[in-house]
Amino acid sequence: MADNEKEKKAQKQEKPRFTTVDAAILDLCNNVEIPEITCWDRTKKQSPRCSFGEKGICCRICSMGPCRVDESREKLKYGVCGVDSNTVAARNFIRMIAGGAAAHSDHARAGAETFLAAAKGEAPGYAIKDEQKLLQLAMDFDVSVGDRSVQDIAIEVGEKGMGIFGEQFGPIPLTKRAPLKRQKLWAEQGMLPRGVDREIVEIMHRTHIGVDMDPVNLMQQGSRAAIADGWGGSMLATELQDIMFGTPVPILGRSNLGVLEKEQVNIVIHGHEPSLSEMIVAVVQDPEMIERAKQKGAQGINLAGICCTANEILMRHGVPLAGNFLQQEMAIITGAVDAMVVDVQCLMGSLPRVAECFHTKVITTNYRAKIPGATHIQFEEHDAVETAKKIVRAAIDNFPNRKEVYIPDVECDLIGGFSHETINYLLGGMFRASYKPLNDNIINGRILGVAGVVGCNNVKCEHDAGHIDLVKELIANNVLVLQTGCSAVACAKAGLMLPEAAAKYAGPGLAEVCETVGIPPVLHMGSCVDNSRILMAATAMVKQGGLGDDISGLPVAGAAPEWMSEKAISIGHYFVASGVYTVFGTTWPTTGASELTDLLFNGYEEITGGKWDFALESNVQAQKMIDHIKKKREALGIEKARKRILYDMAMRRELDAG
Numbered sequence: 001m002a003d004n005e006k007e008k009k010a011q012k013q014e015k016p017r018f019t020t021v022d023a024a025i026l027d028l029c030n031n032v033e034i035p036e037i038t039c040w041d042r043t044k045k046q047s048p049r050c051s052f053g054e055k056g057i058c059c060r061i062c063s064m065g066p067c068r069v070d071e072s073r074e075k076l077k078y079g080v081c082g083v084d085s086n087t088v089a090a091r092n093f094i095r096m097i098a099g100g101a102a103a104h105s106d107h108a109r110a111g112a113e114t115f116l117a118a119a120k121g122e123a124p125g126y127a128i129k130d131e132q133k134l135l136q137l138a139m140d141f142d143v144s145v146g147d148r149s150v151q152d153i154a155i156e157v158g159e160k161g162m163g164i165f166g167e168q169f170g171p172i173p174l175t176k177r178a179p180l181k182r183q184k185l186w187a188e189q190g191m192l193p194r195g196v197d198r199e200i201v202e203i204m205h206r207t208h209i210g211v212d213m214d215p216v217n218l219m220q221q222g223s224r225a226a227i228a229d230g231w232g233g234s235m236l237a238t239e240l241q242d243i244m245f246g247t248p249v250p251i252l253g254r255s256n257l258g259v260l261e262k263e264q265v266n267i268v269i270h271g272h273e274p275s276l277s278e279m280i281v282a283v284v285q286d287p288e289m290i291e292r293a294k295q296k297g298a299q300g301i302n303l304a305g306i307c308c309t310a311n312e313i314l315m316r317h318g319v320p321l322a323g324n325f326l327q328q329e330m331a332i333i334t335g336a337v338d339a340m341v342v343d344v345q346c347l348m349g350s351l352p353r354v355a356e357c358f359h360t361k362v363i364t365t366n367y368r369a370k371i372p373g374a375t376h377i378q379f380e381e382h383d384a385v386e387t388a389k390k391i392v393r394a395a396i397d398n399f400p401n402r403k404e405v406y407i408p409d410v411e412c413d414l415i416g417g418f419s420h421e422t423i424n425y426l427l428g429g430m431f432r433a434s435y436k437p438l439n440d441n442i443i444n445g446r447i448l449g450v451a452g453v454v455g456c457n458n459v460k461c462e463h464d465a466g467h468i469d470l471v472k473e474l475i476a477n478n479v480l481v482l483q484t485g486c487s488a489v490a491c492a493k494a495g496l497m498l499p500e501a502a503a504k505y506a507g508p509g510l511a512e513v514c515e516t517v518g519i520p521p522v523l524h525m526g527s528c529v530d531n532s533r534i535l536m537a538a539t540a541m542v543k544q545g546g547l548g549d550d551i552s553g554l555p556v557a558g559a560a561p562e563w564m565s566e567k568a569i570s571i572g573h574y575f576v577a578s579g580v581y582t583v584f585g586t587t588w589p590t591t592g593a594s595e596l597t598d599l600l601f602n603g604y605e606e607i608t609g610g611k612w613d614f615a616l617e618s619n620v621q622a623q624k625m626i627d628h629i630k631k632k633r634e635a636l637g638i639e640k641a642r643k644r645i646l647y648d649m650a651m652r653r654e655l656d657a658g
């Protein structure tokens, strides 16, 4: 065997089984014999991957294929139906947008159904918690307020909300929240969306064999659907959840597997829709349930979360985050989880198999997301408290079945709860709530710009490292970071969401602002549908003035360093379509299509003012984002940090004389 081949083989063998920087996982695998049942083990077995699939140039749309097209090989230039790599990759890409937009929007629809039932008094346990936000949404929906009762207004808002998904003509109402210039641009570009259902159906139609073959035209439809997600489905989910469950305010939380309790019944809620988990939060405090837990030998009931359901209930109740996407199996492997209660999205199909090796009961709760091997308890919003009690009882009754338990002693505090309204309030104070202090500090150069760092974990890269390294580099360069999703959980676990992180990691300008206001340099804004909060924060910055008249002019950038889901592509694309430079890591799904990739990475800047980019290394991603932010600062004429000059008497006199 040649020397370099030997070297390669040795390197391969040396690769650790769990590629992560998470201290809890590393501790767990040092102390527990973990069977080969994790996603890391399956990843290894799936390698090497099909390179056509990875580059976005495998077409499975009709049964004459699958066709593998390759623009660099004459004989593979076209698929059987005659399309080339750019058409194939564009179709695949916008089908990813359709998948992501569908997930967010079906989540929103379920929320709207619960909201409407609650408004009609048909869903006991749910209420209107944020009346102010209800009135705001009523105005957006042209619902008259007058002296009508809250219930009346809520019913009409709920009905209009349900109608938005199937809106045939558009534009959907929440797009009117965007800066005027942006709305005009969308209209000119044919991107003003109709209801998200219609946009998704049109994607499926256009990508059927023999329909739309023009990558630019396909991407225009992808953009319109993504906008219908960001400024429609996702935003509506956030709004209705805030109205029903309360708009988040800063709250202390804890993160990582160390939040599990050895002596208590541990219930881990996992998924995305908070309607059921809100009820579970209430039910675990019920004395009857606590008594039942004690009868089974536990000291109490401990609730924790995984993925975005966790983010939702952290933001509103301070319920601890057990972990992000790649920690779902690990939570079960502690042997301490008595029930893992899942709703929809980002659930691993392996959960019941992993649970079989331990004692955890995996409970599915949504008819849309059943997993073979799991127990199904259907969540009924009309009888939510009873459903929640049934689930909590099942968890308690499973406590005596525990085998060996090992909970890593690893956890970290965080402050969550930064809705865009909270940022407004914190920066400006109760009587003059505004984004002015943020804009002023950007203009004077203490803050270089703002970055949204969001998205998933991906087992193809080192778990959490991509998020933490990128965010550290951004804040060290005085970029304020806004976060959601699993990215937020990664940085929470790394201690970046504490006020003291400002002094430790942030550049001097950002640290000064954070210390004055009392906020961390990295703000947790919630779950992935709450990326709509970032759109609203960007819009608020535009409307505040001083930083141009559109989102595309702001010194801001977005990133999803460890993305993996279709939802991440939809989110990334609605940011690009809203004028934001957005860089993804890990892998890029159109690399086999040079013209399409050029359109997304360069051409889109001409079309929407935003664009996509891709880089593997965190420092390259950070540099690209900082370069973009600096470019925008230059265009605004604020490229140099302006020192505050305190005028003395002589200078004043000179001014007066002038």
Ligand code: NFS
Residues within 6 Å of the ligand: 272, 307, 308, 325, 345, 346, 454, 455, 456, 457, 484, 485, 486, 487, 527, 528, 529, 564, 565, 567, 568
């Ligand atoms: Ni977002 Fe949230 Fe996590 Fe990715 Fe999945 S949980 S919705 S998709 S993996 S960030």
